């Protein structure tokens with residue numbers, strides 16, 4: 480049976496924009512007869528208690544999910560064996576660059592700014608040995624395409640550049656682009672609904688899936704939620720979490736329903752009304768109460 484998902488990072492409480500994306504992921508999945516699963520991306524920047532509060536907030540909105548929640552911290556062996564396999568296949572290289580060195584290096588032709596410039600791709604054994612003395616290596620994929628294309632329900636065919644993406648960071652933590660691909664496949668996810676800040680990452684993730692022999696999901700990248708300055712909504716913008724808004728008597732479900740043009744009282748009602756073709760395509764601008 481097909482599956483949709485939501486995958487929060489427990490670095491703090493969810494704000495109303497994250498909650499709206501979660502509602503959309505649930506609606507897309509349930510409206511198409513999918514199972515819906517939850518994953519907590521807890522490999523990095525974890526705030527104690529945040530995962531529990533995020534899940535409680537999602538449940539309070541009326542979202543439900545199948546299967547026990549998957550925590551990435553329980554999957555380290557799976558990530559390590561995927562990296563080992565790509566290393567054994569000769570598809571990787573060790574990289575010693577800092578973020579700053581990458582940003583300051585001239586970009587390779589046909590690659591956007593910030594793309595990996597290839598600095599460590601072809602180091603000699605001697606150069607590699609020398610660099611290993613100074614810094615732990617990250618493992619990067621030796622990408623053999625410059626671009627990849629995915630299908631997105633809202634954006635159509637989306638092509639974006641693929642560079643030598645990081646599989647395992649220098650500090651040993653498996654990289655997001657790897658874990659997302661492995662976990663979506665592991666959970667049987669065939670529909671990924673998330674904020675459109677990740678649209679440009681979808682092609683590289685689908686490319687990595689193809690190298691691992693995994694199917695690429697269908698994507699729906701939904702409009703982000705912005706503050707009145709046109710910037711991505713953040714905690715500093717005022718009352719933005721469920722608890723903060725409830726304290727100010729804001730009906731969060733009504734707020735989200737209005738932003739989606741849905742009249743019913745909550746997710747269960749919205750299911751009958753939900754039509755992806757009528758989803759507002761512009762970012763949702765929120766003025767949080769302070």
Ligand code: GLU
Pocket residue numbers: 486487488520659672673677
């Ligand atoms: N935990 C990631 C985030 O919150 C998930 C991204 C994704 O849905 O692939 O940004």
